[in-house]
């Protein structure tokens with residue numbers, strides 16, 4: 153399938169076949185692609201939390217307004233914003249950049265100073281909002297990567313972040329949940345897979361300004 157066919161094949165799956173699980177090699181390939189997602193400055197201010205444990209998935213249903221595809225799923229993935237974006241975090245990013253590019257941290261000094269100055273002037277809420285946007289971008293990449301691996305998914309914004317954080321102890325990891333995806337293999341009885349896609353035409357969605 154080409155990318156257009158892949159994008160038409162995917163849909164927000166409401167019911168997964170519980171007899172089929174996504175194997176770890178497939179999931180790892182999907183997560184590796186997700187990790188290539190673009191982020192602001194390249195800072196990757198989020199983490200991807202993978203939940204496979206059935207008890208935990210069952211607990212998450214109530215925190216997802218009763219959406220049962222969370223427990224039917226093979227895995228639940230939580231895109232969570234990091235709450236530890238501080239000078240140390242930026243320092244580590246600068247070291248990683250220097251290492252990856254066989255360069256010297258000294259050469260990145262002004263970039264680092266710009267980042268530290270910019271982030272030290274932001275409130276926690278501003279940093280959370282910024283990090284959340286990066287997490288959403290990762291979700292988009294993730295959904296496409298799943299479809300490319302013939303894995304079904306449902307993006308989930310209908311959940312209570314504070315409850316997810318509590319159930320998964322996310323504050324212990326300096327994380328706050330942003331957005332969720334349930335993945336697995338579509339159940340043949342999930343009627344949504346047979347529905348035609350609803351999309352406005354490109355003409356309605358695109359505006360050219362000369």
Ligand SMILES: Cc1cc2nc3c(=O)[nH]c(=O)nc-3n(C[C@H](O)[C@H](O)[C@H](O)COP(=O)(O)O)c2cc1C
Nearest residue numbers: 162163164166219306307308309310311331349350
């Ligand atoms: C950020 C986001 C949050 C969503 N939250 C939910 C959700 O909580 N439950 C659900 O069933 N679908 C959810 N969806 C799926 C959308 O309803 C679905 O993508 C949209 O109707 C288009 O349909 P399609 O993805 O099947 O093409 C969400 C989608 C996005 C992008």
